[in-house]
Amino acid sequence: MSKFRNLVIGTALISAMAAPVWAEKIGLGRPALPEEIAAWNRDVSPDGTGLPEGSGDVLTGEDLFSANCASCHGEFGEGVGNWPKLAGGKDTLADDDPLKTVGSYWPHLSTTFDYVQRSMPFGNAQSLSPDEVYAIVAYVLYNNDLVDEDFVLSKENFAEVVLPNAGGFIVDDRETTELPIFTREPCMENCKQTVEITAHASVLDVTPDVQDDTAVVAEPAAEPAATETAVAEPATAEPAVEEPAGVDPALAAAGEKVFKKCAACHKVGEGAKNASGPVLNGVLGRVAGAAEGFKYSSAMAEAGANGTVWDAATIDAYLADPKGFIPKNKMSFAGLKKPEDRAAVIAYLAGFAQ
Amino acid sequence: MTDEPETKGTSRRAFLRGTAAASAGLVAAATSVRAEGADPLITEIQPWAQGFGDGVDATPYGLPIKFESDVVRRNVSWLTADVISSINFTPIHALDGTITPQGCAFERHHSGAIELSKDDYRLMINGLVDTPLVFTYADLERFPRESHVYFLECAANTGMEWAGSQLNGSQFTHGMIHNMEYTGIPLRLLLEEAGVKPEGKWIFVEGADASSNGRSIPLEKALDDCLVAFKANGEALRKEHGYPVRLCVPGWEGNMWVKWLRRVEVTENAVESREETSKYTDTLENGTSRKWTWVMDAKSVITAPSPQAPITHGPGPLVITGLAWSGRGTISRVDVTVDGGKTWKTARLAPHSHDKALHRFYLDHLWDGSEMLIQSRAVDSTGYVQPTKTELRQVRGVNSVYHNNCIQTWWVKSTGEAENVEVS
Structure with missing residues (x-):
C-alpha cells in the first residue's frame, strides 16, 4: 500500500514538472572529448574555418590526381563516362546544356577542399593527408586555368582564391517570384479552347524496359x-x-x-x-x-x-x-x-x- | 525451364496479353450479361481449397507474395555512373494508400548503403554549444519520443522532364518519393541538451558513410520540426534508409534527410558543402542559380492509369488515382482532368491528411473508351496551385534540374495504353 502511494505521488510530481524538466536538460549523453571532436569535425567553410595546417603544389597534385582521381575524373578532370567533370565549362551556364565544374560553377574553393578531404577518393574516403588534399585542389584549379603550374595552395593563401562563379548564386526567391503567381483560384470550366500534344516520351525511348527485369527472373542471362x-x-x-x-x-x-x-x-x-x-x-x-x-x-x-x-x-x-x-x-x-x-x-x- | 515468370504484366508484351484477354470478355464486363459458361475456378475444387498452405514461421519475416514480384524499385542506368552512387525509383504506379513500404521505397546513396550496428552507432553534437555531447543509440531511446508521417521527395524527382517528356512511367517520372511514419526524437531536444550558444544560426549535419553527405540547415528549422528517427512504419529503419538513425527534415528536399546521422554541428554560417552548391542548386535561364531551395512545392501525379499501369478492362467504371503532397502543409484539394485541362473535376481525397505527407486521391470515372489526356492538379493549404510545365519554364527556363513540380500529362489511348506526353 505504501509503495502504491509513493508511486502515485511520484507520478503526480513528474506530471506537474514535466514541461520545465524537459526545457532544462535531461542529463543523457556524455561530453565529447577534444580528440573525438577533432576526428569528426573536419568540415571546411567558405571563410576558411576548419582548414587544417598544410600546403600542396600543382605538380604534386598532378601525380596524386593521376593515382587517386583520374580513373573516374580523367587525367585532366575531363571526366570518364558518366563520372563528374571537374574542369572546363567556362561561360556555359546560360547555355542549353551547361557544363557545371569546379571552375565554371562552384562558388567556393572551400567546397572542393571539404569534399575531397571528407568524401574522396571514391571507395577510399578520408585516406588523403591535408598536404595531399591541398595539392589535389591546387591541381583542380590548374586544370581550370585559374592558377599557374608553380602555384602552391596553403591554409595561408586559401582565402585569396576566388572562383569565377562566386557571384552566380541568389538565395531562393520563390516566395516573391513564384508564390504570388501560383497562389490563385484554379480554373474548372472552359479553361482552354484546344489541346494539342506537343511532346512524346516515346520519341526519346530512354525508359528502361521493365521486361528486362522480369526476364532476369525467368531466363537467366538472356539479355x-x-x-x-x-x-x-x-x-x-x-x-x-x-x-x-x-x-x-x-x-x-x-x-x-x-x-x-x-x-x-x-x-x-x-x-x-x-x-x-x-x-x-x-x-x-x-x-x-x-x-x-x-x-x-x-x-x-x-x-x-x-x-x-x-x-x-x-x-x-x-x-x-x-x-x-x-x-x-x-x-x-x-x-x-x-x-x-x-x-x-x-x-x-x-x-x-x- | 518451363516456369513462366509469375508476374503481373507491366511490360508491353504482358499488356497485350492482358488486353486480348480483356477484349474477349469486354462485352460481358461492360454489360454484365450472363457468363458464357460456368467458371471452373468456382465449379471445380481448387488445390488451395483442398490442401494446406504454409504453416506459421514458414517465413519469419515476410516478403510480398510471388505474384507481386514486379512491384519493385527500379533504376535508370544511364542516369548515373554507378549504382554505388545512384538512385532508384519507388513503384508508385502499383501502390495504393499513402504509406510506402520500406522495402520498395526509393534509395539514394552517395557511397552505398552501409551496415552500421546500433552498438557501433554514435551521434555527436558539437560546434557552438555549451557542452559538446556524444550519444549512444541507447541514450537516444531514453528521450521523449514522437511519431509523424512525412513524405521524402528527392529534389531531382521529375528532373528528367524539364526539357520534354522523357521517361514513360510514373515510377520513373515521380518515383523519387516515399512516405513513412517515423518514430524518433525531436532534434530540438538534443540541441537543448548541449545548449546552443546565441551566435549559433545554422546546423551542419553529416552521415557516417564514406560520402558523409553534409548539409546545412537553418537553426530555426532544426528547432521546429526536424526529427532524429530510428523507426519507420513501426520497424527499424532498413539499411538503405539509414539504419540505425536518420534525420527527417519535413517538407524539405530529401538530400537533407541525412542517413546514418552521426554529427550535428552548430555553426554561425552555412558550410556550403558540395551538396548545397554544386548540387541541389537550380540554374535559371540567365545562368544565375538559386541556392537554398529547400522547400518542396505542392505537386501531384496520377499513378494509375499511367504507362506502367494501363487500363486493361475496357470501357466502363475506371478508378483514376494518384498522390499529392506539399512541403508547405497539407493538401486541401486535387482536381483531375481527362481532356488535357479544358475542364476539371475535384477528386475525392482519402482521409488521414497529415502535414507534409502524401495524400491519396481518387476520381471514379465512367470511361467511354475514347482517348484521354489525364492530369491532376494539387492545391495546398496555403492556396498554392500546382503549375503547368509551361508556367514553370517561363519562370525558371529548362536547366533547373531540381524542383520540377509541374502538372503531369498521361495520354491514355483507346486501347488503354498510356504514354507520357506534354500538351499545349
Whole structure:
C-alpha cells in the first residue's frame, strides 16, 4: 500500500514538472572529448574555418590526381563516362546544356577542399593527408586555368582564391517570384479552347524496359544487360554462372560479397564492359594491361610488356598492395588486407571466363 | 525451364496479353450479361481449397507474395555512373494508400548503403554549444519520443522532364518519393541538451558513410520540426534508409534527410558543402542559380492509369488515382482532368491528411473508351496551385534540374495504353 502511494505521488510530481524538466536538460549523453571532436569535425567553410595546417603544389597534385582521381575524373578532370567533370565549362551556364565544374560553377574553393578531404577518393574516403588534399585542389584549379603550374595552395593563401562563379548564386526567391503567381483560384470550366500534344516520351525511348527485369527472373542471362541488373538488384535472381572445375562454390560466393568493393569500377559477367576499371571477365590467365579497349596507366602496360600475367599468385600480391606491386598504376584502391578476402575474390573471378 | 515468370504484366508484351484477354470478355464486363459458361475456378475444387498452405514461421519475416514480384524499385542506368552512387525509383504506379513500404521505397546513396550496428552507432553534437555531447543509440531511446508521417521527395524527382517528356512511367517520372511514419526524437531536444550558444544560426549535419553527405540547415528549422528517427512504419529503419538513425527534415528536399546521422554541428554560417552548391542548386535561364531551395512545392501525379499501369478492362467504371503532397502543409484539394485541362473535376481525397505527407486521391470515372489526356492538379493549404510545365519554364527556363513540380500529362489511348506526353 505504501509503495502504491509513493508511486502515485511520484507520478503526480513528474506530471506537474514535466514541461520545465524537459526545457532544462535531461542529463543523457556524455561530453565529447577534444580528440573525438577533432576526428569528426573536419568540415571546411567558405571563410576558411576548419582548414587544417598544410600546403600542396600543382605538380604534386598532378601525380596524386593521376593515382587517386583520374580513373573516374580523367587525367585532366575531363571526366570518364558518366563520372563528374571537374574542369572546363567556362561561360556555359546560360547555355542549353551547361557544363557545371569546379571552375565554371562552384562558388567556393572551400567546397572542393571539404569534399575531397571528407568524401574522396571514391571507395577510399578520408585516406588523403591535408598536404595531399591541398595539392589535389591546387591541381583542380590548374586544370581550370585559374592558377599557374608553380602555384602552391596553403591554409595561408586559401582565402585569396576566388572562383569565377562566386557571384552566380541568389538565395531562393520563390516566395516573391513564384508564390504570388501560383497562389490563385484554379480554373474548372472552359479553361482552354484546344489541346494539342506537343511532346512524346516515346520519341526519346530512354525508359528502361521493365521486361528486362522480369526476364532476369525467368531466363537467366538472356539479355546482355541482365547480369549487371542482377548484380545491382539483389532482389532479383542471380543468373547461373558456370563454375569451372576446381573452384570452391562457397569461396566464390564469399568472393561475390567481397567483390562489391571492386564493383564500382570493375564489371564482370555476360555483357560486362570496361568501366572506370577494366572488365574482369577472363582476367585469370590474362596478360597485365591487356583488356581490349581499356586505357591503362603506363605502369600497368609496362608490367604486361615485362611479362606479368594475372594468375592466383599475382592477383593476390596485387590486391594485397596495389601501389606496392605495380607502382604508379592508376587503380585508386587501398587493397584487401585479409588473405581470405583475396582468395575469395580470386575464386569468384575464376567463374567468369572471357 | 518451363516456369513462366509469375508476374503481373507491366511490360508491353504482358499488356497485350492482358488486353486480348480483356477484349474477349469486354462485352460481358461492360454489360454484365450472363457468363458464357460456368467458371471452373468456382465449379471445380481448387488445390488451395483442398490442401494446406504454409504453416506459421514458414517465413519469419515476410516478403510480398510471388505474384507481386514486379512491384519493385527500379533504376535508370544511364542516369548515373554507378549504382554505388545512384538512385532508384519507388513503384508508385502499383501502390495504393499513402504509406510506402520500406522495402520498395526509393534509395539514394552517395557511397552505398552501409551496415552500421546500433552498438557501433554514435551521434555527436558539437560546434557552438555549451557542452559538446556524444550519444549512444541507447541514450537516444531514453528521450521523449514522437511519431509523424512525412513524405521524402528527392529534389531531382521529375528532373528528367524539364526539357520534354522523357521517361514513360510514373515510377520513373515521380518515383523519387516515399512516405513513412517515423518514430524518433525531436532534434530540438538534443540541441537543448548541449545548449546552443546565441551566435549559433545554422546546423551542419553529416552521415557516417564514406560520402558523409553534409548539409546545412537553418537553426530555426532544426528547432521546429526536424526529427532524429530510428523507426519507420513501426520497424527499424532498413539499411538503405539509414539504419540505425536518420534525420527527417519535413517538407524539405530529401538530400537533407541525412542517413546514418552521426554529427550535428552548430555553426554561425552555412558550410556550403558540395551538396548545397554544386548540387541541389537550380540554374535559371540567365545562368544565375538559386541556392537554398529547400522547400518542396505542392505537386501531384496520377499513378494509375499511367504507362506502367494501363487500363486493361475496357470501357466502363475506371478508378483514376494518384498522390499529392506539399512541403508547405497539407493538401486541401486535387482536381483531375481527362481532356488535357479544358475542364476539371475535384477528386475525392482519402482521409488521414497529415502535414507534409502524401495524400491519396481518387476520381471514379465512367470511361467511354475514347482517348484521354489525364492530369491532376494539387492545391495546398496555403492556396498554392500546382503549375503547368509551361508556367514553370517561363519562370525558371529548362536547366533547373531540381524542383520540377509541374502538372503531369498521361495520354491514355483507346486501347488503354498510356504514354507520357506534354500538351499545349
